[in-house]
Amino acid sequence: VVLFEMEYSTWVEDQKRGTDALRTALNARATDLELRILVEGGLKLYDDLFDMKATAAKSDVFHLMSGMWRTTAERFFLWIGGFRPSELLK
Template sequence: MSSSSFTSFYETWFEQLHNLVHQLSTCPRPPTTPDHHHHLLHVVQKVMSHYDEYYRVKALAAERDALAVFVAPWATTLERSLHWIAGWRPTTAFHLVYSESSIHFEAHIVDILRGFSTGDLGDLSPSQFRRVSELQCETVKEENAISEELSEWQEGASELMGACTNLDMKMGRLVTVLKKADNLRLRTVRKVVELLTPQQAVEFLIAAAELQFGVRGWGMNQDRQRGNV
């Protein structure tokens, strides 16, 4: 798959993400019946399958042209400035959990102080906070390890100029780094979703997508003003 083909795929995928977020937003919260609960699980799984598809197709594009994927021509200038190895930094997920938890907590602080359970991200249990913290530490270690692999690849850039026979091997190493980064991104979201209740997972996925929509929208406006699009 060429970079132009992936760009077309991404535009369609991004539009479908908007539709899925609308489905998330219209889910009954909190779920009051078994049917509501199953519906939340079903929509969450649809969103996760959508992310699976994105990274599957992106991996194919990377195998064809790793450098094109690395520079991410489908992204805005702002998005690329925020990238960590051709995508969002995995630990962003944890910052999002903490910020959304704080927002929901403040919105329902009176109910919480009265002992009422809200069931949302502002009502995370101590065990959930502990697991989020553990996952964050694990993810930071993996991020650092992958960053080190990329640094090693970049340090060998001078070899690319004088050893064309090794070019395929070096590009293969870059593909490996890209795939590891994307795998960590996807695994991080999956693990966060798994430790949340269905209602909390819906709220987390909505917040994550809205952040993505906001950054992309702002980036597109900035690029238009600069005449980049």
């Protein structure tokens, strides 16, 4: 569980860097190839996230479903919005 939380915080940082790089490339009018590489990198990040969640679910599915690994702001918005069954698919 602790390992997942550490991996998730690293994933969030990587995702932010990837989003920033993509935004910069779009503003700089990058080529289609450059954009494709950035988008594929972003897709791989999400694939990695799903793998991390699957591994974490094997050890403690309740921790993963409770969302305690999320940031305080994310937990607040989940509390405001309530449980969504679509969260099970993420």
